[in-house]
Amino acid sequence: GAAKYKDPKQPLNTRINDLLRRMTLAEKIGQMSQIERENATADVMRNYFIGSVLSGGGSVPSPNAAPAEWVRMVNEIQRGALSSRLGIPMLYGIDAVHGHNNVYRATIFPHNIGLGCTRDPELVQKIGAAVALEVRATGIPYVFAPCIAVCRDPRWGRCYESFSEDPKLVQQMTSIISGFQGEIPANGRLGAPSVSGQRNVAACAKHYVGDGGTTNGINENNTVATFHELLSIHMPPYYNAVIRGVSTVMVSFSSLNGVKMHANRPFVTDFLKTKLRFRGFVISDYEGIDRLTTPQHADYVLSVKLGILAGIDMVMIPYRYTEFIDDLTLLVQNGTIPMSRIDDAVRRILRVKFTMGLFEHPYADPSLTGELGKQEHRDLAREAVRKSLVLLKNGKPGEKPLLPLPKKAYGGSILVAGSHADDLGSQCGGWTITWQGLTGNNLTAGTTMLDGIKRAVEPAIDVVYAKNPDAGFMQQNKVRFDYAIVVVGEPPYAETFGDNLNLTIPAPGPDVIWNVCGSIKCVVVLVSGRPLVVEPYIGIVDALVAAWLPGTEGQGVADVLFGDYGFTGKLSRTWFRSAEQLPMNAGDAHYDPLFPFGFGLETQPW
Numbered sequence: 125g126a127a128k129y130k131d132p133k134q135p136l137n138t139r140i141n142d143l144l145r146r147m148t149l150a151e152k153i154g155q156m157s158q159i160e161r162e163n164a165t166a167d168v169m170r171n172y173f174i175g176s177v178l179s180g181g182g183s184v185p186s187p188n189a190a191p192a193e194w195v196r197m198v199n200e201i202q203r204g205a206l207s208s209r210l211g212i213p214m215l216y217g218i219d220a221v222h223g224h225n226n227v228y229r230a231t232i233f234p235h236n237i238g239l240g241c242t243r244d245p246e247l248v249q250k251i252g253a254a255v256a257l258e259v260r261a262t263g264i265p266y267v268f269a270p271c272i273a274v275c276r277d278p279r280w281g282r283c284y285e286s287f288s289e290d291p292k293l294v295q296q297m298t299s300i301i302s303g304f305q306g307e308i309p310a311n312g313r314l315g316a317p318s319v320s321g322q323r324n325v326a327a328c329a330k331h332y333v334g335d336g337g338t339t340n341g342i343n344e345n346n347t348v349a350t351f352h353e354l355l356s357i358h359m360p361p362y363y364n365a366v367i368r369g370v371s372t373v374m375v376s377f378s379s380l381n382g383v384k385m386h387a388n389r390p391f392v393t394d395f396l397k398t399k400l401r402f403r404g405f406v407i408s409d410y411e412g413i414d415r416l417t418t419p420q421h422a423d424y425v426l427s428v429k430l431g432i433l434a435g436i437d438m439v440m441i442p443y444r445y446t447e448f449i450d451d452l453t454l455l456v457q458n459g460t461i462p463m464s465r466i467d468d469a470v471r472r473i474l475r476v477k478f479t480m481g482l483f484e485h486p487y488a489d490p491s492l493t494g495e496l497g498k499q500e501h502r503d504l505a506r507e508a509v510r511k512s513l514v515l516l517k518n519g520k521p522g523e524k525p526l527l528p529l530p531k532k533a534y535g536g537s538i539l540v541a542g543s544h545a546d547d548l549g550s551q552c553g554g555w556t557i558t559w560q561g562l563t564g565n566n567l568t569a570g571t572t573m574l575d576g577i578k579r580a581v582e583p584a585i586d587v588v589y590a591k592n593p594d595a596g597f598m599q600q601n602k603v604r605f606d607y608a609i610v611v612v613g614e615p616p617y618a619e620t621f622g623d624n625l626n627l628t629i630p631a632p633g634p635d636v637i638w639n640v641c642g643s644i645k646c647v648v649v650l651v652s653g654r655p656l657v658v659e660p661y662i663g664i665v666d667a668l669v670a671a672w673l674p675g676t677e678g679q680g681v682a683d684v685l686f687g688d689y690g691f692t693g694k695l696s697r698t699w700f701r702s703a704e705q706l707p708m709n710a711g712d713a714h715y716d717p718l719f720p721f722g723f724g725l726e727t728q729p730w
């Protein structure tokens with residue numbers, strides 16, 4: 125009859141063992157290879173037995189490609205994989221870290237720092253489920269998310285990808301994994317990979333481990349921590365991720381006490397696989413094994429040896445796949461890497477692929493294309509925006525609170541000022557359409573904060589927008605406006621490009637604050653991937669809101685500014701006074717924040 129591995133009624137381990145024993149070394153090594161979509165032709169997939177393909181940040185079939193085009197591309201690559209001797213389906217992975225963020229017109233949710241401020245794990249689980257549907261709309265079944273870093277220093281360019289400085293809060297937000305993958309079944313094995321069905325996606329807990337603890341927040345650098353500091357600060361979210369059945373774990377570029385994580389067998393194998401009994405597969409980061417040497421790729425045979433022996437099962441190569449395959453083949457044939465290590469890697473990869481039904485459903489479900497950017501998901505994102513905003517000041521001493529703002533203005537006009545009020549790209553931040561993100565309003569479909577404000581106020585009200593009002597403008601108009609909403613902040617950035625040692629509000633933000641708030645009542649809305657230096661302005665502003673990186677549904681900001689909903693957000697990380705204090709986290713002996721972890725004023729809806 126049919127080969128056992130093709131029979132979904134066979135027990136999981138029967139299928140794995142039946143397939144494994146049929147595989148040649150070349151087919152096994154092919155399964156361990158993940159290549160970039162740009163070089164994933166059907167021939168390459170078939171001839172090299174490639175097991176996985178990725179879209180790197182911004183890697184799309186064509187600019188502004190529609191879901192149907194994504195589906196065609198993924199299916200074409202799959203057809204190549206399935207035409208190989210054993211017909212093992214390939215697994216396509218992509219970064220969906222705040223929505224399906226590479227895809228034009230996808231719903232873009234608040235980045236994780238804002239989701240941490242909602243203190244709402246159930247909401248975050250729903251977000252995972254919604255993002256899974258949008259990812260499946262494009263025929264993709266695997267996401268490199270969530271990042272469960274515990275960011276301990278906001279000078280780190282990726283701090284916005286972290287839910288919190290507090291491991292317990294990050295642990296709570298691992299609920300997103302159950303959103304992505306579906307809840308583990310009641311009789312399911314704890315710790316085993318678990319993807320409920322074809323409306324779910326396999327997830328990836330990243331970056332293992334200690335990515336958020338590097339010295340001075342320098343990206344990809346070194347985390348100095350005792351074993352117990354590691355276990356109490358950076359490791360806890362991995363306990364929850366494993367129990368929730370996360371399918372994959374991605375290794376961090378960073379080092380732990382001087383040992384590169386991509387070469388760290390004690391933690392990748394002995395702790396994660398043996399101690400925690402993680403049974404999914406471990407994937408490297410992008411050229412992560414190349415970076416084991418300086419300069420990177422200086423000795424690729426050594427890189428492959430160290431990475432695979434550390435316990436990496438799948439390598440995000442992503443271009444030099446013939447070199448990877450040749451080098452790994454050599455290392456196995458000369459006995460440096462035992463076949464048992466290869467078999468462990470392939471078993472784990474097959475376990476995930478069988479469990480998620482990839483053999484039975486290798487192709488996209490075309491009925492899901494309508495899920496991309498669906499209004500229901502945008503409404504969910506708008507709710508997340510409302511709940512992520514943190515109100516830091518509301519009214520000067522002895523004065524009544526400024527928020528919620530009235531929807532009518534007695535003078536008939538309000539001023540909206542600042543670069544970030546009318547900039548969809550900046551309110552989305554990095555990892556949006558491109559790797560680094562974009563400024564401007566043409567990148568995708570969404571609602572700027574300015575649009576949201578205009579829709580919120582009564583039609584008769586005149587909303588005047590001035591991107592960068594100078595003192596003269598304010599002098600001439602100070603009696604015209606009842607109040608001003610000033611929206612300033614950081615430009616989009618990702619990874620090392622976001623590393624920053626001073627954390628001041630970029631120009632011309634401060635000038636706009638001085639000019640406007642020195643003249644009329646103002647609420648400042650800060651759009652940033654982390655707390656910034658605001659102490660110099662605290663006295664002059666009437667109200668201050670941390671909006672983080674809200675994403676496409678900017679209407680959510682107006683919802684709370686104008687009192688349709690109350691402010692409820694609580695800081696997911698400490699708001700420092702100056703960068704010289706850093707690192708400074710709740711629980712430290714010396715703790716002198718401007719606003720402490722957990723702080724957040726509240727307002728009542730009208």
Ligand SMILES: OC[C@@H]1[C@@H](O)[C@H](O)[C@@H](O)c2nc(-c3ccccc3)cn21
Pocket residue numbers: 179180181219268330409410619
């Ligand atoms: O996009 C794939 C992965 C992503 O999942 C990881 O979180 C992230 O660390 C990452 N950096 C690069 C990357 C870095 C520098 C140049 C080119 C690509 C690629 N990736």
